[in-house]
Amino acid sequence: MKANLSSQIKLDRTPKRYYRPDNAFELTALTRFEKVFTEIYESSEEGALQVAREVADLMRTREKEGRFCVLALGSGAGTHGVYRELVRMHQNEGLSFSNTIIFNVSEFFPLEADAPGTSKLLHEVLIDLIDIDPQNVYTPDGTIAKESIFDFCKDYEKKIEKLGGLDLTLVEFGPSGNLAFNEPGSQINSSTRLMLLGSESRHNFAKLFHSNEAVPHSAITMGISTLLGAKKVIVVGWGETISPYVRQAIEAPASDTVPASFLQSHKESKFVLDLSSAEHLTRLSTPWLVTSCEWDDKLIRRAIVWLCRITGKPILKLTNKDYNDNGLSELLALFGSAYNVNIKIFNDLQHTITGWPGGKPNADDTFRPERAKPYPKKVIVFSPHPDDDVISMGGTLKRLVDQHHDVHVAYETSGNIAVGDEDMMRYVMLMGGIAKDFCFDTPEFMAKHAEITKFVKEKKDGDIDTPDIRHLKTLIRQGEARTACNYIGVKPENVHFLNLPFYETGTIKKGDLTEVDRDIVKDLLEKIKPDQIFVAGDLADPHGTHRVCLDAVLAAIDDIKDEEWMKNCRIWMYRGAWAEWEIDHIEMAVPISPEELRQKRNSILKHQSQMESAPFLGDDERLFWQRAEDRNKATADLYTSLGLASYEAIEAFVEYHPLR
Structure with a gap:
């Protein structure tokens, strides 16, 4: 069975030379707006493989030098592909972690001793599967008393210093451009500390804790200066959800609103992205601003819509000057005039509009998105x-x-998981209230009613609903x-x-x-x-x-x-x-x-x-x-x-x- 066909959906035909150019000259032109070295791969799997090889090479180099390799590792899902490949190298290629020291970059606080957390997750996906000495693994302690956190954080920094500093930091690009649990607002000089978490960061770990509500509201995290204190920093990012923040981090001036942008100050840092996460970078979103293009209908349409937004004009009012002034003179050369491009794109967009999503019967469907026949469908x-x-x-x-x-x-x-207990209990109480009137107040029903009511009353964060409750929901x-x-x-x-x-x-x-x-x-x-x-x-x-x-x-x-x-x-x-x-x-x-x-x-x-109480409304x-x-x-x-027809909605x- 082909279980991941969605990953092969390619809406854009992105020429490889836009993201993996053949020479340094072309790369320099393409990346002129980028303030951090950035590698883009076609898929997250390909990117993770390359990062894992880089980490393995560093470990082997340190081993030859007779030194420990000191790594600061994140536990976010984006890094797991790298860890899978490192585990494979350990199992199949003899890659040894005996000379490696790992610092977990963050841990939730407060945590019960048996609660899930980033440390346990890191053990599951990497540490328990390799030959590292347990004494060479360090992690923030989410169970310590709150009054001890300041001293603990200072000691964590001293441990890193005593080992000669970090050789490599590897973390994922967070949901709001955060690094580890350094939320927007974190300063470049911040060190290991307690941090209040945003809802997006907590939502990312909801699966680990079985519910959004169970995720702690704060965490002990390495600060920006600690992470960037490594000799090399790699930030991996996958998927289009983060792409707007990726552009801010790489092309906009560094700002504490996107902590990942502070990588701009580190000479040996880089982002490793897939095409989806990089889609808002200039070389992919508006490549005509940095290079000559391989024009197809979709790219032409994107360019014209972009030009309309820049000029504030509808398509049919764009002029030759508009094209020339905004880096689209190539299209004039291809089509001969602005009018020829304008009318082509106007017609293309006009033909996408249809009030007959199933096809219009007995009509010419030459330019309609759907066929007239068969009808009805x-x-x-x-x-x-x-x-x-x-x-x-x-x-x-x-x-x-x-x-x-x-x-x-x-x-x-x-x-069913998106139905709140309060919504469910409304029905349970209704059934209890009418059971006698409708003659289903059997001993079995009343016992089940009491069992469900008792479970919900005593339910704790992270408890899994019983089969009966899931069925009701x-x-x-x-x-x-x-x-x-x-x-x-x-x-x-x-x-x-x-x-x-x-x-x-x-x-x-x-x-x-x-x-x-x-x-x-x-x-x-x-x-x-x-x-x-x-x-x-x-x-x-x-x-x-x-x-x-x-x-x-x-x-x-x-x-x-x-x-x-x-x-x-x-x-x-x-x-x-x-x-x-x-x-x-x-x-x-x-x-x-x-x-x-x-x-x-x-x-x-x-x-x-699914109205006000729905658990997945997010921010x-x-x-x-x-x-x-x-x-x-x-x-x-x-x-x-x-410049097309005006509708209420589409x-x-x-x-x-x-x-x-």
Whole structure:
């Protein structure tokens, strides 16, 4: 089974010379805006492999010199790929850690003696799998008394000094540009200390502690000066979520608002990134500013939209002077005039807009995103959780139903972990209150009712819900989903709850995708044989489930892609409440009227358990319906600013083509 097909989705065809140029001269031109040496690899796996080799080479060099190699290591998920490769080298290539000393860069505070933490995590992914002397491993102590922290931190610094300082610091690029647990506001001269953590940092470790609430609010962390005191510093970063902060750290002036930007002051520091995390760097996002380009339709579209934003003009008002003044004279040479480029891109964008997401029957579909035939179509909308369908494409879903397509909605996971105990107890108390009136107050029911009530009352942070409670929370989410589908007009028999097994762990940390998950999706596809599939394409999913669900669908499609009906099926990717597709990627834009937007909001509000008390709202104080509306309105406003028709809102989609 191909379990990670989402990682092979390449929306951009990024020429390798933009990120791995052949010579130093070209590299100098490409990186003229970059203030820190930066290596970019096509994938996180490739980048982690190169970092691991660099660490191993340093260890071997120190061993030949008869010296210890002193490492400061982070425990964030971004570093785990490096550690896996180091463990492989130890097991298969004889790489020894006997001359290595490891300092853990941070630890949560306060911690119970048996609580999870960064030290235990570092042991699990690296230390317990190599031949390092336990006496050569140092870590901040999250269990010490608070009044002892100051002295402990001073002693931690002295231990590093006594060993001759750090040879290498290896940490991941944090969610807000932080290094270790040095949050925005940390100063360049900061040393090891107690730090109050931001919610994003805590959210990153929610899986380790089984819930957001259980993650400690502070940590003991090496300071910026301690980390940068190493002879060499490597910061790894993967995924598009961090890409805006990556650009600030590398191209903007150093600032305590993005602590990673302080690497600019270190001569032997570097960032190691994959293409997704580096996508906002000038050489990838606007390469025409630093080099001659290999122009294709998507890059031309991106350049023109960028030019419209720079000049404040719609597409058809751009002039030759606008192109020449902003580094796009190459396009004038290719097309002969601004007008020729303008009209091409205007028409390309115009053709993405359709009020018929399932195709318009009896119409010329030459320039439409979807085919006119067959009509009506059999459609499956895959939703990772029991609300992503209406949050992400509720307007389009309503259009498909109203235009008489046979629409099915498949909820891939139960979403039960996102139901709060208070929401569940509302139903439990209701059942207890009406049990006698409706004659189901049996001894068995009353015992179960008391057991659930007692468990919730005594529940502690990190406790896993019982199977009965998880089942109740699943039923709550299913009921809300059915209500929303009924409001939109989806037939009750067309609502499917797949409950993929990878999700059902009872904790934030999920299992791995398996063939069982894939086969559940495949069975539904083979049963319905859809003409059109919609799937969540959140490649930068904030909490992981969306990406696994996407992989489950893509793995199922890969298995049946050669079946005749599948060859004629179109697959459209939508995005969630957090972000929209970049306009250079959008291939179908579905306008939503004010009335349809109100209906979309109402359908989202049917998911009552996911309103104010939803545990995954994160730092953004807007509720899901507000995020969705703001995102859809912003897309419509962008189309309007480019000189296209003015709509209330737009939902956008990108087509997925199965790998051959």
